[in-house]
Amino acid sequence: MAGNSQRKGAIRKSGSKKGQQVGTGGHQRRALEGKGPTPKASDRPNHKAYKAKVRAEKEEAKRPQGRTPKAAPRDRTSGSLELVIGRNSTLEALRMGMPAHVLHVFNRIDADDRVTEIVSLAVEQGVEVREVTKGSLDLLSDGTRHQGIALEVPTYEYLQYQDLLDNSDGPARIVALDSIQDPRNLGAIMRSAAAFGATGVVIPERRAAGVTVAAWKVSAGAAARLPVARAVNLVRALEDYKKAGLFVVGLDAGGEVDLHESQLLDGPLVIVVGSEGAGLSRLVRETCDQIVSIPIVATTESLNASVAASIALYEAKRALQA
Known part of the structure; x- marks a missing residue:
């Protein structure tokens, strides 16, 4: 009712005024500051790339000390080698006699007839067969679905x-x-x-x-x-x-x-x-x-x-x- 100053809340007290007040301009400055560039995927603990990096580091730590480490599979394939990835593609490549250096097989692979033939053909053709972890294959294939199989082949000589x-x-x-x-x-x-x-x-x-x-x-x-x-x-x-x-x-x-x-x-x-x-x-x-x-x-x-x-x-x- 207009003019009813006795009603509770009808008169706002000076101390309850909301909004900006003198001297409050910098209270939230810290919250508005930038947090820097976004970390790489391999540096974020919840990302799969980070987990793969950790697995690779653990494998590296298990190697005997005092030896010169061999180049990682990814390093070896980055320049002079290419990859055939997946069971069907690898089997077809070996059947047609494509030159190959190394066959990488997941050490806990669920073997089927294709995997059996792949390994058999690789052995017959003198291709080195390596049992590796899933983390190593993930790094080697750069995220491509590999089905536990990857074959290193040389680049073509023109x-x-x-x-x-x-x-x-x-x-x-x-x-x-x-x-x-x-x-x-x-x-x-x-x-x-x-x-x-x-x-x-x-x-x-x-x-x-x-x-x-x-x-x-x-x-x-x-x-x-x-x-x-x-x-x-x-x-x-x-x-x-x-x-x-x-x-x-x-x-x-x-x-x-x-x-x-x-x-x-x-x-x-x-x-x-x-x-x-x-x-x-x-x-x-x-x-x-x-x-x-x-x-x-x-x-x-x-x-x-x-x-x-x-x-x-x-x-x-x-x-x-x-």
Whole structure:
């Protein structure tokens, strides 16, 4: 009721005023101060990376003192080695005879038929088998699901593009890849190149797929038989091939002639396959002696790079034998 100053709470006492007061500006300064950068995952006790680091440190502490410690698996694979991870991938790699150095197996692995065959093949092929802890495998695989298995394989050794000219079995037949990005396409092209008697494959050193584990697997063992060279400048490599007497034929949907009508396929030859989507780059296209196309029905936009390469390799082999 207005004017009823006798009601409890109707008059606010001076000492009960809420809000800011004189001299309170710095009371919360400490709470507002920054706490510094966020610690690394391996330094946070509740993070799995920290637990893995602790396990690795404990294993290190168990080693006999006075010996020079060997490089950790992660260090050994960071430069000159690659990894095949998982049971199916490792089994497939060993079945096709992929070169390998060390097989890492979880010391408490729940073995099945795949694990049994993996270990058996590794022993037969002279691959060192090591029983390791889960922590070691976690560090080695860098978080990738490993299923208790990891295989160390050497990186691929490339040739110089000039080396592919040395072919004692007949005229050089080289496949040049203009920035193919997918290693599976590279592997499939290597498989076809080996099947149709190509001398080798040349790829750019940069911005292109290399002979990785994925490419090796798709090649179905062709990577062990077919040499692959790298060129710093693909255009320069093609020009050098032309000076050595090879014809350079590029594959493109808008070619000058159909593939089967080309008169350049029966001698020393370089077949150039363009990248997925973009096709041949301008400079590579201008360097080619001839641009050929593979006739397809109008309802199909284009062929996969590896399929186009296979068809061209078949036609080239047929022309050579004619």
